[in-house]
Amino acid sequence: MKLTAPVHVLKGKAKALKRAQSLTMTEALDQIARAEGFSSWSLLQSKVKNFTPQTTEELLDYLHPGDLLLIGARPGLGKTTLALQLVLQAIKEGRQCFFFSLEYSKTALIEKLSTLDRQFEPDHPLLKLDMSDEISSDYIVKQTKDWLTEGSLVAVDYLQLLDQNRNKPPLQQQIEELKIYARAKKCILVFISQIDRRFDEDGQAIPTIKDVRLPNPLDMGLFNKSVFVKNGQIYI
Known part of the structure; x- marks a missing residue:
């Protein structure tokens, strides 16, 4: 599973987005997740947690x-x-x-x-x-x-x-x-x-x-x- 950036970097982007757009952290995380192709941050986290690398x-x-x-x-x-x-x-x-x-x-x-x-x-x-x-x-x-x-x-x-x-x-x-x-x-x-x-x-x-x-x-x-x-x- 390839994200545009590591999870900790995506979290940092969410924090910046929260400040820039006056969002809640949940809203900012979900917006970042949607940009990565997931409907929510919780779904992204679940996929990452259960991800098993093949290469x-x-x-x-x-x-x-x-x-x-x-x-x-x-x-x-x-x-x-x-x-x-x-x-x-x-x-x-x-x-x-x-x-x-x-x-x-x-x-x-x-x-x-x-x-x-x-x-x-x-x-x-x-x-x-x-x-x-x-x-x-x-x-x-x-x-x-x-x-x-x-x-x-x-x-x-x-x-x-x-x-x-x-x-x-x-x-x-x-x-x-x-x-x-x-x-x-x-x-x-x-x-x-x-x-x-x-x-x-x-x-x-x-x-x-x-x-x-x-x-x-x-x-x-x-x-x-x-x-x-x-x-x-x-x-x-």
């Missing part, structure tokens, strides 16, 4: 401010590529994006981004690539807090490396802190994650949240959305 292009529409998304796949099956596609799409929509990686070099990421989008600008003002060894919840907050706006996207590559060094807080603590932060800043946090090797041995059709590799304890309920990649397809 990577639709995935960004599935995400809302405050979401924590987990992208899982076995090695080499496209989880980082999917995260980078989300970043590129978010940039095109004018959103501030961050990509924190404990796995790739900056050169390698730029090469992947350039392959995905020939128009990609390595020094794009809306994208910040960070490969510091210090990446953790505290570090991510420190590096992003002055830049984020509603709907900004922050990707972390990858989940299982966040507490690999013993001097960093436990993974559970870090994700709890980042969940609070995402809600406060109304940004979207995307975590790339490995899938346990036993998934292949079990012969399952697609991985699930239960197949995420967890060397350290973590409540997976902290992620309110998840998507898995297999054979070039995404599964919600």
Whole structure:
């Protein structure tokens, strides 16, 4: 389902319309909804809530401010590529994006981004690539807090490396802190994650949240959305 703008942007337009035309907020929201092809704002919200993306292009529409998304796949099956596609799409929509990686070099990421989008600008003002060894919840907050706006996207590559060094807080603590932060800043946090090797041995059709590799304890309920990649397809 493609809207002309993300829901939070449409709400902002409704607020401006309310002031400009002396409408109630309900009237303004309904007017915005009709412009999007829906009879009312409540119907638009219902469609958005029940929307299931079928392609990577639709995935960004599935995400809302405050979401924590987990992208899982076995090695080499496209989880980082999917995260980078989300970043590129978010940039095109004018959103501030961050990509924190404990796995790739900056050169390698730029090469992947350039392959995905020939128009990609390595020094794009809306994208910040960070490969510091210090990446953790505290570090991510420190590096992003002055830049984020509603709907900004922050990707972390990858989940299982966040507490690999013993001097960093436990993974559970870090994700709890980042969940609070995402809600406060109304940004979207995307975590790339490995899938346990036993998934292949079990012969399952697609991985699930239960197949995420967890060397350290973590409540997976902290992620309110998840998507898995297999054979070039995404599964919600």
